[in-house]
Amino acid sequence: MAEAKAIDGRSMVRRRAGLRLWLSAGWLGLLCIAALLAPWIAPKDPLAQDLFLGRMPPVWVMGAEPGYWLGTDSLGRDVLSRIIHGARIALMVALIAGTITCVIGATLGLLAGFLRGWVDLVISRLIDIWMAFPPVLFSILLIAVLGPGLWSIIIAIVVIDWTRFARVVRAEAMAQGAMDYVASARVAGRGRLGTMLREILPNVLPTIVVLLTLEMGIAVIVEAILSFVNLSISTDQPTWGGMISEGRASVHQAWWVLVFPLITLFLTVLSFSQLGEGLKDRFDPVLR
Amino acid sequence: MADLYQIEDLRLSLADMTAKPLFGAAPRLEILKGLSFTIPKGAVVGIVGGSGSGKSTLGRALVRLLEPSGGAIRFDGTDITHLPEPALRPLRRRMQMIFQDPMSSLNPRHRVGTIIAEPLRLHGFDAIPDRVARALDHVGLPQSFAARYPHELSGGQRQRVGIARAIALEPDFILADEIVSGLDVSSQAQVLNLLERLVAELGLTLAFISHDLSVIRRLCQRTIVLYRGEIVEDRPTADLFADPQAAYTRELLDAIPLPDPAQAWA
Numbered sequence: 424m425a426e427a428k429a430i431d432g433r434s435m436v437r438r439r440a441g442l443r444l445w446l447s448a449g450w451l452g453l454l455c456i457a458a459l460l461a462p463w464i465a466p467k468d469p470l471a472q473d474l475f476l477g478r479m480p481p482v483w484v485m486g487a488e489p490g491y492w493l494g495t496d497s498l499g500r501d502v503l504s505r506i507i508h509g510a511r512i513a514l515m516v517a518l519i520a521g522t523i524t525c526v527i528g529a530t531l532g533l534l535a536g537f538l539r540g541w542v543d544l545v546i547s548r549l550i551d552i553w554m555a556f557p558p559v560l561f562s563i564l565l566i567a568v569l570g571p572g573l574w575s576i577i578i579a580i581v582v583i584d585w586t587r588f589a590r591v592v593r594a595e596a597m598a599q600g601a602m603d604y605v606a607s608a609r610v611a612g613r614g615r616l617g618t619m620l621r622e623i624l625p626n627v628l629p630t631i632v633v634l635l636t637l638e639m640g641i642a643v644i645v646e647a648i649l650s651f652v653n654l655s656i657s658t659d660q661p662t663w664g665g666m667i668s669e670g671r672a673s674v675h676q677a678w679w680v681l682v683f684p685l686i687t688l689f690l691t692v693l694s695f696s697q698l699g700e701g702l703k704d705r706f707d708p709v710l711r
Numbered sequence: 712m713a714d715l716y717q718i719e720d721l722r723l724s725l726a727d728m729t730a731k732p733l734f735g736a737a738p739r740l741e742i743l744k745g746l747s748f749t750i751p752k753g754a755v756v757g758i759v760g761g762s763g764s765g766k767s768t769l770g771r772a773l774v775r776l777l778e779p780s781g782g783a784i785r786f787d788g789t790d791i792t793h794l795p796e797p798a799l800r801p802l803r804r805r806m807q808m809i810f811q812d813p814m815s816s817l818n819p820r821h822r823v824g825t826i827i828a829e830p831l832r833l834h835g836f837d838a839i840p841d842r843v844a845r846a847l848d849h850v851g852l853p854q855s856f857a858a859r860y861p862h863e864l865s866g867g868q869r870q871r872v873g874i875a876r877a878i879a880l881e882p883d884f885i886l887a888d889e890i891v892s893g894l895d896v897s898s899q900a901q902v903l904n905l906l907e908r909l910v911a912e913l914g915l916t917l918a919f920i921s922h923d924l925s926v927i928r929r930l931c932q933r934t935i936v937l938y939r940g941e942i943v944e945d946r947p948t949a950d951l952f953a954d955p956q957a958a959y960t961r962e963l964l965d966a967i968p969l970p971d972p973a974q975a976w977a
Contacts, residue, residue: 611830
C-alpha cells in the first residue's frame with residue numbers, strides 16, 4: 424500500500440472556519456436569541472411611553488436615566504428594548520422571505536439553465552420583463568394593494584427578488600450543464616430530472632447558499648425601507664426601519680434614536696453577506 | 712466473429728449557429744459524411760484524425776450522445792440510430808465511454824465511491840460495495856480512494872477512476888475518447904498498459920479515439936483514419952504503418968516524433 428501513503432497531501436488540507444464565519448454567525452446567533460427571548464430579556468416594555476423621560480441620552484452620556492441603556496426616543500420609549508423587539512420582525516422577514524425567494528428563484532433558474540429550449544425561453548423572457556419594473560415602486564404598489572402587514576412585506580420581497588436567484592442560477596446551471604460529467608451521467612443511463620437534481624444541483628448549491636444569505640440581508644433592508652416610508656407593520660410593533668424613520672426627525676436633539684438601530688441594521692446585513700462567504704469557504708469540498 | 716457495431720452510411724450534421732441569418736433556420740454543417748464500417752466483437756479499433764476530422768463526433772454518435780441525421784447504427788443487432796432516450800437506457804449499460812478530460816467528467820462534488828456506484832445503482836446491480844471495490848482493484852487504485860473527491864487525485868488517478876466507472880458496469884463496448892491526451896508521458900504509459908490489460912482480461916470491445924498514431928499503434932489491431940468527416944483508410948494497423956495509402960495518413964505518420972531526431976535533421 425505504498426501508493427496510498429505516497430500520494431500528495433491534497434486530501435489532508437482542511438480550511439479553518441475563519442474569523443469571518445465566527446463573527447457573522449456570532450452576531451446573528453445573538454440576534455436570534457434576542458428575538459426569541461425578547462419579552463424576557465428586554466429591560467423595558469418597548470411600547471411604554473413616558474413623556475417625562477423623553478429623549479434621554481445613553482447611559483455613558485451626562486444626564487442619562489439609569490436603566491435606559493441606549494437612551495429613549497421622543498416619546499420616552501426605551502431604545503434598547505425596541506431594538507430587541509425589532510429583531511423579531513427583521514429576522515422573520517429575513518428567514519421567511521429569503522427562503523421562499525430562494526426556492527422559487529433557484530428552481531426556475533435551474534429548470535431554465537438545464538432544460539434550455541422553450542423552458543429557458545419562457546423563463547428568461549419572464550425575468551427580462553420582471554426586471555424592467557422599478558423595484559421600489561413595484562413593492563409600494565404591491566403593498567398598497569395587499570394592505571400593510573408582515574405577510575405583505577414577505578410577498579413583496581418574493582415577487583420582486585426571485586429574478587435575482589433565477590438569473591444567477593440559470594447561468595451557473597448552463598455552465599455546469601456543458602461539463603462532461605453531465606454527458607457521463609447520460610452514458611450511465613440517468614434521466615434528465617435525476618441528472619438535474621443529483622449532478623447539477625450539488626454544483627450550483629454553493630452559489631445558491633451565498634445568494635440566500637445575501638438575500639436575507641436584502642430582505643432586512645427592504646423591510647427597513649418599507650418601514651421608513653410607513654408601509655410596513657402597524658406602529659404598535661417596533662421595527663428597525665420605523666425607529667430610523669422616527670429618529671430622523673429628532674437627529675439634532677437625540678442622535679441615539681437614529682444611530683443605534685442603524686448600527687444594528689448595518690451589522691446584521693453585513694453578517695448575512697459574510698455568513699454566506701464564510702460557509703462557502705468552510706464547507707465547499709472543491710475549495711479545500 | 713459477429714459484429715458488435717454495424718455502421719452504414721452514417722451522416723451527422725449540426726446547425727451552424729455562427730452563420731445563422733437573423734430570420735430563418737441556421738445552415739446545417741456536415742460533420743460526418745456517410746461512414747460505413749463494422750466493429751467485430753472483441754476488437755480493438757483505433758479512430759484517428761486531426762482536429763475537426765469528426766472523430767469525437769463519431770464517438771459520441773456511437774454511444775448515442777448525439778443523434779445521427781442519416782444512415783444507421785446497429786448495436787448487437789439493434790438499430791439504435793434514432794432510439795429515444797428511455798428505450799436506449801437498458802442498452803446504455805452495455806456501451807460505456809471514457810472521457811478525454813477526467814476533471815470535467817467526474818462530478819467534483821461526489822466522492823470517487825459514489826461516482827463508481829451511481830451507474831451500478833441506476834442499472835439495478837446487487838452487491839454494489841463489492842463491485843466498487845473490485846473496480847478500484849482492477850484499475851490499481853487503493854480502496855481508501857473511494858472516500859476521496861476527484862480534485863484530491865492526480866490526472867492519471869482521475870483517469871483510472873473514469874476507467875473504473877466504465878468497467879464496473881461490465882459493458883460489452885467501451886469508447887475511449889482521447890483519454891491520454893491530457894496526461895504526462897509516464898501517466899499515459901500507465902493508463903495505456905492498464906487499458907491493454909483490462910481489454911484482454913475482460914474481453915472488451917474497444918474503440919480508441921486519438922490524434923496520435925503512436926498511441927494507436929500500441930493498442931489497436933485495426934485503424935480507421937478520418938479526414939474531414941470521411942474514412943480515408945480502414946485497415947489493420949500493421950499494414951497501415953508499413954504502407955500508408957492515403958496522403959493524409961502519411962502526413963499523420965510523419966507527425967510522429969522520431970526516437971533519434973539527429974537522423975532526420977542530418
